[in-house]
Amino acid sequence: DGGITQSPKYLFRKEGQNVTLSCEQNLNHDAMYWYRQDPGQGLRLIYYSQIVNDFQKGDIAEGYSVSREKKESFPLTVTSAQKNPTAFYLCASSIDGVAGSVAFFGQGTRLTVV
Amino acid sequence: ELKVEQNPLFLSMQEGKNYTIYCNYSTTSDRLYWYRQDPGKSLESLFVLLSNGAVKQEGRLMASLDTKARLSTLHITAAVHDLSATYFCATGPTDGLTFGKGTHLIIQP
Numbered sequence: 393d394g395g396i397t398q399s400p401k402y403l404f405r406k407e408g409q410n411v412t413l414s415c416e417q418n419l420n421h422d423a424m425y426w427y428r429q430d431p432g433q434g435l436r437l438i439y440y441s442q443i444v445n446d447f448q449k450g451d452i453a454e455g456y457s458v459s460r461e462k463k464e465s466f467p468l469t470v471t472s473a474q475k476n477p478t479a480f481y482l483c484a485s486s487i488d489g490v491a492g493s494v495a496f497f498g499q500g501t502r503l504t505v506v
Numbered sequence: 507e508l509k510v511e512q513n514p515l516f517l518s519m520q521e522g523k524n525y526t527i528y529c530n531y532s533t534t535s536d537r538l539y540w541y542r543q544d545p546g547k548s549l550e551s552l553f554v555l556l557s558n559g560a561v562k563q564e565g566r567l568m569a570s571l572d573t574k575a576r577l578s579t580l581h582i583t584a585a586v587h588d589l590s591a592t593y594f595c596a597t598g599p600t601d602g603l604t605f606g607k608g609t610h611l612i613i614q615p
Contacts, residue, residue: 432608
């Protein structure tokens, strides 16, 4: 079955630790995105990538890093520089990022700082 | 900076009633998406609207787009409990979408 797989579903991070969230898609989509969702809020764009080996900062990139070494993979690292990382993280992909292409979302990773 | 505003943010309604959710956005855009999110779950795509005057319907939900007014609506007809969820609209350029804060919809028997 085609889709977007995020792992883990739940993640706990200690203060000062870096953690990496996995996002894999087998839809052969060129564009991939990371969003953050806080309770009662909409989604905010962290990073996006429209092609392998290229990515751009979104609205709230500070404290995060990404890589896009393979078309199907777009991991997100939450660094210790991110002061308030507790949130629900959603990865998405779309065919090519142009108007009309629907973004499909993974099931999300809930990150909690302990 | 693109801003997307939804209203209402919370809506409690009875089954069988009709209601409309509004989505206003601040800068020109020719594409508008509606998504549904169930508690603790991911987002499910409902509609993609790509031109002024576009109207799409699926079951009891109908979405429309007025690009001149920078307004999209999601109309619910004869609501049923299964439609209880949070609904998001989103728009923006090709490099990622800007989302509204969502409308938390509760439909009571």
